[in-house]
Amino acid sequence: MIALLPVYRPSFHLPQLLTALGNDAPAVVVDDGGGPGAAAVLDAARALGATVLHHPANRGKGAALRTGLAHIAEAWPGHGVVCADADGQHRAEDVRRVARHTEVTGRIALGVREFGAGVPLRSRVGNGLTAALFRAATGLRVRDTQTGLRAYPAEHLPWLLGIPGDGFDYEMRVLLAAARAGHPIDTVDVATTYLDDNAGSHFSPLGDSARVYRPLLAGLFGADAREG
Structure with a gap:
């Protein structure tokens, strides 16, 4: 299993x-246009044995994931890829x-969090809404x-490379495509960690939320959600 870590201004x-993962698996880091300010952190990643790929300019998380998946x-x-x-x-x-779950089962696995006390309100509301819409x-x-x-x-990598979406919407499109294709989706409970009210996230509550909800709503109403 290869670890894939998309980053922007890491x-x-x-x-x-990377240090905590140790020698468990090769790691691929995709720098999504972080610029000169990211150089020291990326150099440290290389020194720890990671392969570092670059986008000259920021293209979005989905584009970074596909770059890493193609390389792997x-x-x-x-x-497989985690x-x-x-x-x-x-x-x-x-x-x-x-x-390990995917290695044993051969199925897609999601590390899912609990959204109780201590989770930022916008994260609780956003995840609750998208989960409800996804189920519908x-x-x-x-x-x-x-x-x-x-x-x-x-065996899912070629399929993943064919799913559109350059931003955070890519991950939602993957789930919708998996549901349409009949690929089982398993969940694994993981720790819920938000640092400084999730200040390190580059997710835009307005722009990125709109991109995530567009294919979700299209799927809900039976429209073609393949295009951005």
């Missing part, structure tokens, strides 16, 4: 996660657990549709 949390499919054929955020939200032990659109109950901690079996 902090010290990236080398911390070519460099490590036959290996995607994680490197902003301090995902613990190495949870990354391992989600990866697909009939599937997924408590945490916006998690970035996901594992995919190797």
Whole structure:
């Protein structure tokens, strides 16, 4: 299982996660146009053995994920992928657990969080709404549709590369496409960690939320959600 970490203006949390993962799996970091300010952190990631890929300009999380998936499919054929955020939200032990689940089952696995006290209000409301809409659109109950901690079996990589969406909407489009294709989606409970009210997130509450809800609402009303 290969670890895929898309980053934009990464902090010290990236080398911390790589250090905690140790030699469990090769890691691919995709720098999504972080600029000169990201150089020191990315150098630290290389020193820890990670492969670092670059986008010259910011293209969005979905584009970064597809860049990493394409590289992994070519460099490590036959290996599954576990995607994680490197902003301090995902613990190495949870990354391992989600990866292990997919290795054992051969199914998509999501690391899902609890949204109780201590979680920022916007996150509780946003995740509750998207989970309800996703269930209405697909009939599937997924408590945490916006998690970035996901594992995919190797045979899904070509399929993942064909799913559109350059921003945060890509991850929602993956779930909708999985539901349409009949790919099982399993969930694994993981720790809920928000640092400084999730200040490290680059998710825009207005612009990115609109992109996430567009394919979700299209799926709910039976429209074609394939285009951005």
